[in-house]
Amino acid sequence: MKLPPLRAVQCFEVVARLNSFSKAAEHLNVTQSAVSHQVKLLEQYLNEPLFNRSGRSFSLTDAGSRYYHEVSHSLTSLASATQKIRFGEPGHIRLALYSSLAVKWLIPRLESFKHDHPDIDLTLNMIVDESDFSERVADCFITTNPPKGAFASQFLFAEKLYPAxxxxxxxxxxxQPLPNELWxxxxxxxxYSESEQRTADDWQQWCESGGLxxxxNVKINHFSHVILAAEAARYNLGITLIDDFFIASQSDNQLIKLPLYGVETGTKFYFVYKKSRAKxxxxxxxxxxxxxxxxxxKAKTS
Incomplete structure (x- = not known):
């Protein structure tokens, strides 16, 4: 596929659309002589005049008119395809996030988002800890491992666990006297790890934070995911450590936050997207x- 000089095609399209070399130069942020040079370059490439020139006035030739309608459509399609790759489909966002956030926090709030922003179609996608931050996965992410370089990160919240x-x-x-009754x-x-050795690092961290x-001899039941532990706690199978957003998001109030201190785990959550999509x-x-x-x-749980 042999293409014409695209810069020259762009200059021609703008001149023809605005019917002015000076306005085209202003639109393209170049000099008028640069626009004229590019148009002449295209005419030489095509071996066909595109404008009828008479003093300061000019008009499209028949060939120029036909060419303008063709390239105008092509440039519009090219711009649209480029925008979709860079920014996604307008009005549609794919958000990738952890299943615990999606199920226990975001989904209960989606009705509110759709009510406030009916023009945006928000699609959710689940990710694991080490996500592939690619547009094949999503347009934006909520993650604890924000990538560097071409991505922008906005801090959302720091994880703090409470007994519930x-x-x-x-x-x-x-x-009963707490926390002694917990045991x-x-x-x-x-x-989360697949290690065969069962530990209780979350409870160890909570105890150390309070000097306990x-x-x-305490009985510990292990779960591979916070959603499983939260559901077990809801059904009175024991006491778990859970973040505020779990408790604040429940509609049936079946999970009770105990009147005890919380522990910050050091895990922080960020909203991540490409810098090219910042606007x-x-x-x-x-x-x-x-x-x-x-x-x-934060206001509800503080």
Missing amino acids: CGKTLWQQLKN EHPLLSVQ TLPT QSDIITLSRWLQAQWAEV
């Missing part, structure tokens, strides 16, 4: 909405 249990178990605990019930621990010692209105809207939602959670 189901309503029935809470009835047994609420009049009389199963502790639900989350361990985790008893060696995309849909991305800006979603970013502001996410910030507002977490501010609301």
Whole structure:
């Protein structure tokens, strides 16, 4: 496929569309002589005059008119295809995030987002810890491992875990001395790694944060995901450590946050997108909405 000099084609299209060499130069942010040079270059390449020139006035030749309609359509298609690759389909955003955030926090709020922004179609995609930050996966991400370089990151919140249990178990605990009474019930621990050795690092960290010692004889049940531990706690199978957003997002109030201190794990969550899409209105809207939602959670749980 042999293409004409594209810069020259662009200059010709703008001159023909604006019917002015001076306006075309201003639009392209170049000199008028540079525009004239590019148009002459294209005419030489085509071996055909594109404009009838008479003093300061000019008009398209028949060949120029036919060529303008063809290249105008082609340049519009090229610009549209480029915009879709750089910025995605207008009004449609694919957001990739962890399943725990999606299921327990974002999905319950989607109705609110759709009500406030009916022109944006938000699609969710699940990711694991080491996500492929590619547009094949999503247009933007919520992650704890923000990439560098071509990506922009906006801080959302820092994870802070609190002991929580189901309503029935809470009835047994609420009049008992805490935290000592915790050790009389199963502790639900989350361990994401596939190591065969079972540990309770989350509960160890919580105890150390409060100057406590985790008893060696306490019963610990292990789960591979926080959603599983949270559901087990809801059904009164023990006490788990969970972030505020889980508790704040539930509609049935079956998970009770115990009146005990929380521990910051050091894990931080970020909203991530390509820097080239920083001015995309849909991305800006979603970013502001996410910030507002977490501010609301913080206000409810502080």
